[in-house]
Amino acid sequence: MSDRAPYDLGKVIIHAVALLLVLSYALPYLYLVSTALKPAVDVQQIPPSFFPQRLSLENFTSVIGTVGLPEAFLNSAIVAVLTTLLSLVIAVPAAYVSALYRRRLTMLFMLFALITRMVPAVSLGVPLFQIMKTLGLLDTTIGLVLAHTSTAVPLAMLLMAAFFEGVPKELEEAARVDGCTRFGAFWHIVLPVMPSGIAITALFSFIASWNEFLYALLLTSESSKTAPIVIAEFNSVYGLAWGPMTAAAVLYSLPVILVTLLLQKQIVGGLTFGAVKG
């Protein structure tokens, strides 16, 4: 086992390169966090320094005090929660029959879900704006939830169908023999055995909505703006207020990063699956 010897030069070089790669990959985000922790004046100093010379929470307090920003975070959370609930209610039954009652109609419908994932958001956004305007749903939470759900449903359907495919058909058949209705077998027997599949699908729907920008930009203007919209507006309203902007970006992205850290295996699994099926 010569290539497992501790001082194999080739291995040492590979380890060093891998370490360097990972460090340089993490560097940009670390700089974002480090910048957010500087006093606002130090953020714009020339030349810039990677590490803060003084630590300060000034940027964070000013972000939290910014008119509209806490509300925007709250809006983002509300929209994401509602989107998640609505897409699960709609997608889970469809995914269930697609996986356990395979027939031409369900296959066609899954294909349609796949194609939907290719549609550029802007192509749907243009008519959605008009529809929401007609319905009086512009700049409302419901309007944005509906738009986000339209992208979350196909994603949730594809993910859930994959999870349901892991359920043996016999489980459903046994429940039916024991006198369950088809719906009873779905609701009382199959659903309770897959909490983790539902949780991962919920997480993907939540983050898809939490991160979404274009629909939010098109469909909201005042009262139901979400966090990314307000963060983007730091650009124009405050000139180059990099300090608060980096702090807001950290607040906006840190929860997502922590969740990724906790559920790394499941998320990579979900994304890999997403890659395979669309």
Place this chain on the structure above:
Amino acid sequence: MTERRFVLLMLMPAMLFLGLLVVYPVALLVYNSFFDVKLIDPASRVFVGLANYVEALTSKRILESAVRTLKYSVFALFFELVFGLGAALLFAAIARHSHWHRTIFALPLMISPIVAGLLWRFLLVGNIGILNYGLAALGIIPDPGAIKWLSDTDIVIYSVAAADIWLTTSFVALVSYAGLMNIPRDVLEAARIDGTNAINRFWYITLPMLRPVLAVVVVVRGIDALKTFDLIWIQTQGGPRQQSEVLSMNIYQRMVRYGDLGQASATATLFLLVMIGIAGLAYWKIWRADRV
């Protein structure tokens, strides 16, 4: 209840919902594309036939933004594949010890493009962008003002891709890593014992066996890159002088700034058709390749 009715009933909510919020909007989009119709007053419309399409296909700005979208996507995809595959090979080489490496690589997976764009704008921006100070300190560029990443019209469309490359390399790396782990060890080991060198092993064994995974990555990432909006929007809003305006942004501007719903719809319809065409072709190829 018959099986047929049960299936229909379970599919019903999704069919109704997607019908209302995907199929109907697409129909409306196509319908609007045949009219001269303005955003402020969609009720008064004049049928113009294919005039919007003629305009879309002959407009210099739309054509340029389409070409730019392609340049951006190819550039971003190329580096994502090179870096992602490189990282995956490195991780595979130290397989048992790469757990933490992969954990750190996984962290950006779910970050919003808005954050990636904002972050890279901050790294590249004139005067305080730290990247140029780093490059100058290393002697790669003469002074920190030497490259104007986001204001030089010749390079801006490539500069804005840096954020995309940073954000998505992790996805490519982790998916490729999973693919690499699926290649049977003994095949590579046998080749090694037979005296095949590392480069040939990579070229004649690893790469062909990774082909299906890479094909999927190219399709998924390619489609994402062609659709890009937010990541570039937050960095440059399409500027300077529209030199980073991609197709999504062109359609958005056409509708929101100029209020030209008909024209925006025609361009968006063409965009949609091309995307579905590309996706269909790619899936057909992959699907067939999988079954040959």
